[in-house]
Amino acid sequence: MQGVALITGATSGFGAASARRLAADGWALIICGRRQERLDALAAELSPSTPVLALQLDVRDAAAVKRAIDDLPLEFGDIQLLVNNAGLALAPGPAQAVDLGDWHTMIDTNITGLVNVTHALLPRLIxxxxxASVINIGSTASGNPYPGSHVYGASKAFVQQFSFNLRCDLQGTGVRVTDLSPGIAETEFSLVRNAGNETAADAVYRDTVPLTAEDVAEQVAYIAALPAHMNINRMEVVPVRQAWGPYAIHREALSEEKKPEPA
Known part of the structure; x- marks a missing residue:
């Protein structure tokens, strides 16, 4: 039996797949999310072979997070692994057309939520x-800008730098920190990002071979199982069909009065 792993955003996608994969390796699990019915279904699937605590939790609520961690049953108290997976993207249009509320939701979930959970669990991990390990689910968007990424990409850049800085502060404690950054992966992510528009969500994956949630969960399990003296600072995982593109160059015919003067 491994230790206890706490996974946020465990109701779908990378979180649910990570729960299944870690359960196969013998971890006891605290699975967190806002949708109680999904948590209960996942717990029922993994039990009785895996000790599972289903914890309905909104990571954006710092007081609720602290209460939940303080009140953990004794058998789930010795946490060895934190998988900060809860996160989302919204509003894939240009920044100037986005509702401010969508920006705040991404910041509150991807940044504030991750900070809330990490702060509450650090004493137990130390x-x-x-x-002990912290695995923060980042994104290739943290360092690769693209149209429509605006606050989402910026929030994942925070995840990357926070992971690196946390590593510095935890030096000497034995606690590892990894920024695990997937590329394009087919989950409910795009459906949420496109406000439930299935046609738009499906178009993201059309005619290509993206990562699966299970691909990412496999990396979570690999990082968690490393010998205690090893740390992966950042792991970027992409499908073979995803690579970098050229700079976008805006082109239009210029009138004579608009043409730059020769140097």
């Missing part, structure tokens, strides 16, 4: 010591 108490475990060598072999």
């Amino acid at each position: 108490a475990w010591g060598a072999g």
Whole structure:
């Protein structure tokens, strides 16, 4: 039996797949999310072979997060692994056309939520010591700008830098920190991003071979199982069909009065 792993955003996508994969490796699980019925279904699927605590939780609520962690049952108290997976993207249009509320929702979930959970769990992870891990689910969007990424990409850049800075502060405690950054992956992510528009969501994956949630969960399990003396600072995982593109160059015919003067 491994230690206890706490996974946020465990109701779908990478979170649910990570729960299944870690359960196969013998981890006890605290699965967190806002949709109780999905948590209950996942817990029922994994039990009785895996000890599972289904914890309905909104990571954006700092007081609720602290309460939930403080009130954990004794058998789930010794947490060795935190998978900060809860996050989302909204409003894939240009920044100037986006509702401000969507920006705040991404910041509150992807940044504030991750900070809330990490802060609440650090004492328990440090108490475990060598072999404890924080795996923050980032994104290739953290360093690769593209149209419509605006606050989403910026929030994942925060995840990357926060992971690196946390590594510095935890030096000497034995606690590892990894920024795990997937590329394009077929989950409910695009459906949420496109406000439930299935046609728009499906178009993201059309005629290509994206990652699956299970691909990413496999990397979570790999990082968690590393020997205690090893740390992966950042792991970027993309499908073979995803690579970098050229700079976007805006072109239009210029009138004589608009043409730049020769140097």
